[in-house]
Amino acid sequence: MTANLRKVALVGGSGQLGPYLLKALQADPAFEVTVVSRQSSTASFPPNTSIVRVSDSYQKNEFLDVFKGQDAVVLSLNFPAEQQHHNMLVDASVEAGVKRLIPSIWSGRLDIPEVRQIFPLAASKAGLLEYVKFKEGSAPGWSYTAVVCGPFHDLCVRTNFYDMDPRSHSATIWDDGNAKFSVTTHDTIGLAVTKILRKPSETANRTVYISSFETSMNELLAAYKSATGVPEWKVTHGDVEQGIKEAQEVITSSENFMDRMQAIGRLGLLVGLKEGLGGDFVAEGLSDNELLELPRNDVTETVMKLLNV
Numbered sequence: 047m048t049a050n051l052r053k054v055a056l057v058g059g060s061g062q063l064g065p066y067l068l069k070a071l072q073a074d075p076a077f078e079v080t081v082v083s084r085q086s087s088t089a090s091f092p093p094n095t096s097i098v099r100v101s102d103s104y105q106k107n108e109f110l111d112v113f114k115g116q117d118a119v120v121l122s123l124n125f126p127a128e129q130q131h132h133n134m135l136v137d138a139s140v141e142a143g144v145k146r147l148i149p150s151i152w153s154g155r156l157d158i159p160e161v162r163q164i165f166p167l168a169a170s171k172a173g174l175l176e177y178v179k180f181k182e183g184s185a186p187g188w189s190y191t192a193v194v195c196g197p198f199h200d201l202c203v204r205t206n207f208y209d210m211d212p213r214s215h216s217a218t219i220w221d222d223g224n225a226k227f228s229v230t231t232h233d234t235i236g237l238a239v240t241k242i243l244r245k246p247s248e249t250a251n252r253t254v255y256i257s258s259f260e261t262s263m264n265e266l267l268a269a270y271k272s273a274t275g276v277p278e279w280k281v282t283h284g285d286v287e288q289g290i291k292e293a294q295e296v297i298t299s300s301e302n303f304m305d306r307m308q309a310i311g312r313l314g315l316l317v318g319l320k321e322g323l324g325g326d327f328v329a330e331g332l333s334d335n336e337l338l339e340l341p342r343n344d345v346t347e348t349v350m351k352l353l354n355v
C-alpha cells in the first residue's frame with residue numbers, strides 16, 4: 047500500500063539548497079512543512095513558515111520530539127553538521143516512526159569506487175549513505191530515498207565552478223570539451239523532492255538520479271558567449287587527469303580556505319567529466335527524470351537567467 051506522506055520536517059531549510067526545497071514543498075498543497083532550525087541561526091523564512099528551533103548542539107532527544115508525527119524528514123545540512131550529526135538524525139528518524147528519510151546527499155555518483163578514491167567529498171557522502179542503507183529494515187515502515195543530482199548548476203554559474211568567467215571572458219576547456227555530464231538546478235532539486243514524496247513506492251530504499259540537462263564544456267562555453275554577447279573568449283585548455291592531481295594537491299596542502307573550496311568545486315566538476323566515471327546519468331541509463339516528471343532546461347536560458355542578462 048502506498049504511504050501518504052503529508053507532514054514533512056526539513057532540517058536545514060536555509061543555506062544554498064534549503065530555500066529551494068522549502069519553496070517547492072510549500073508550493074505543493076499535498077505537504078505540511080516544518081522547518082527545523084538552530085536557535086542561533088540568523089536564517090529568515092517566508093511568512094507563515096512553521097519553524098521549530100533546536101539547540102545548536104543538535105541533541106537527539108530534541109529531534110525525536112520534532113520528528114514524532116512527521117511522515118517524512120528531509121536533511122540539507124552544512125558540511126560540518128553533516129559530519130557530526132547525520133547518523134544521529136538517521137537514527138532519530140527511525141526511532142520516531144518517520145516513513146521516509148531523504149538524507150543529506152545531493153551529490154554526484156557515489157557508487158563508483160574510483161569516484162570515491164579521487165574525490166574525498168564523495169567518499170564522505172558514500173559513508174553517510176552506507177549508514178542510511180544499513181538502517182533499512184530496522185523499523186517497520188521506515189525507508190529512504192537518496193538524491194544524486196550532479197553539480198548544482200546555479201552554484202557552478204554563480205561561483206565560476208565551471209571555470210567560465212563572464213567578467214574576464216576567459217574559460218578553461220577540459221580535454222576536448224565534449225564529455226557530457228548531468229547537472230541540476232536548485233528549482234528542479236526542490237521539485238524532485240516533492241515528486242519523490244508523491245511516489246513513495248517507486249522511490250523507496252534507493253538512490254534516485256536526476257538532472258535538469260546533460261551538457262559539456264563546449265556547450266557551456268557557447269551558452270556563456272551567447273549570454274554575455276561576447277563571441278571571442280580567451281580559452282585555456284586543460285587535461286582532466288592533470289587537473290584532478292592539481293586540485294587534490296590544493297585540497298591536501300593549501301592553507302587558504304577559498305583555494306581549497308575552489309579546488310573541491312573543480313574536483314567535483316572533473317570527476318563528472320572524466321571518462322568512465324558515469325557523469326552523464328541519462329547515457330548511463332540511470333535517470334529518474336521521467337519517473338519524477340521533471341522538466342528539461344535549456345543550458346543557454348539558465349546561464350542567462352543566473353547571470354541576470
Ligand SMILES: NC(=O)c1ccc[n+]([C@@H]2O[C@H](COP(=O)([O-])OP(=O)(O)OC[C@H]3O[C@@H](n4cnc5c(N)ncnc54)[C@H](OP(=O)(O)O)[C@@H]3O)[C@@H](O)[C@H]2O)c1
Nearest residue numbers: 058060061062063083084087123124127150152196197198
Ligand atoms: N552537488 C553540488 O554541487 C552541491 C553543492 C553544494 C552543496 N551540496 C550539498 O547540498 C546540501 C546542502 O548544502 P548547502 O550548501 O545548502 O549547506 P549550507 O548552506 O552550508 O547549510 C545548510 C543548513 O545547515 C544548517 N546547519 C546545521 N548546523 C549548522 C552549523 N553548525 N553551521 C551552519 N549551518 C548549520 C543551517 O540551517 P539553520 O541555519 O536553519 O539551522 C544551514 O542553513 C549538502 O548535503 C551539500 O553537501 C551539493
